[in-house]
Amino acid sequence: MIQSLDRLKIGDKFFNSRLMLGSGKYRTMEDAVNSIIKSECEIVTVAVRRLPTNLTNDNTSFLKFLDWNKLxxxxxxxGSQTAEEAIRMAYLGHELACQIGQENNFFVKLEVISDPKYLLPDPIGTLKAAEFLVKKGFTVLPYINADPMLALHLEDLGCATVMPLGSPIGSGQGLKNLSNIQIIIENSNIPVIVDAGIGTPSEATMAMELGADAVLLNTAVAQSNNPEQMASAMKLGVQAGRLAYLAGRMKKKSYANPSSPLNQISQLL
Known part of the structure; x- marks a missing residue:
């Protein structure tokens, strides 16, 4: 029921799944393909730099083994250190999308990272690249620090989402920026996708319970002992968090309150 009535809208596209998966760091191609299938995600992110420029004659890429009618x-x-590099990668990404039959796919996950140690996104480079790509008709999903003001600026530019990090890429530290992510969610009129740092299904659930519209993760699945099983667990964690957010949690109370009040019991007798 939740899949048919509660869909995620990014740009002009609708999705049933609110879990997005990355495609790097898997031990084998089979792990990557099977984990994506088990997760039942509908959006798969791929680093353009890691792909061959021509997929037609390449039978080694895992992209060949996925059903792009469903994904x-x-x-x-x-890997882009400047706005100019990111813009170039965005255009190459569209060309790769065309090669798998998605000619109308102008989506781009925008990353501009000039810091090689902590891999934190460059806000100035991200703004610059986002403004250019939005004007060129791309559906821009920018990866950012959990900066509420930057998120508003990117929304004003016309970005389709904002993607604040929970903690540094691949760290598995969980949600270290809860208060700022909450502010971004409360003030955003576009989907907020928590990206990076999530290590467990409970952390994915927490992000969704906050009101995030989706979660994007990679290392937590790819580097687990059983990637397929972890992909299934992440799917359930995201679904549980979304259902809980829609249901609305009970109000916290200062004192205990019996689950079976005496006046309620007397009414049943």
Whole structure:
């Protein structure tokens, strides 16, 4: 029921799943393909730099083994240190999308990271690249620090989402920026996707309970002992968090309150 009535809208596309998966760091191609299938995600992000420029004659890429009638490619500008590099990767990403039959796919996960140690996104470079790509008709999903003001600026530019990090990429530290992520969610009129740092299904659930519209993760699945099983667990964690958010939690009370009040029991007798 939740899938048919509560869909995620990014740009002009609708999705049933609110879990997005990355495609790097898997031990084998089979792990990557099977984990994506088990997760039942509908958006798969791929670093453009890691793909061959021509998929037609390449039979080694895992992209060949996925059903792109059911999945949507999210090209990623990972590895770009400047806005100019990211813009170039965005155009290459669209060309790769065309090669798998998604000619109308102008989605791009925008990453501009000039810091090689902590891999924190560059806000100035991200703004610059986002403004250019939005004007060129791209559906821009920018990866950012959990900065509420930056999120508002990117929304004003016309970005389709904002993607604040929970903690540094691949760290598995969980949600270290809860208060700022909460502010971003409360003030955003576009989907908020928590990206990076999530290590467990409970952390994915927490992000969704806050009101995030989706979660994007990679390392937590790819580097687990059993990637397929972890992908299934993440799917359930995201679904549980979304259902809980829609249901609305009970109000916290200062004192204990019996689950079976005496006046309620007397009414039943």
């Amino acid at each position: 949507w490619l999210l090209p990623n500008t990972a």
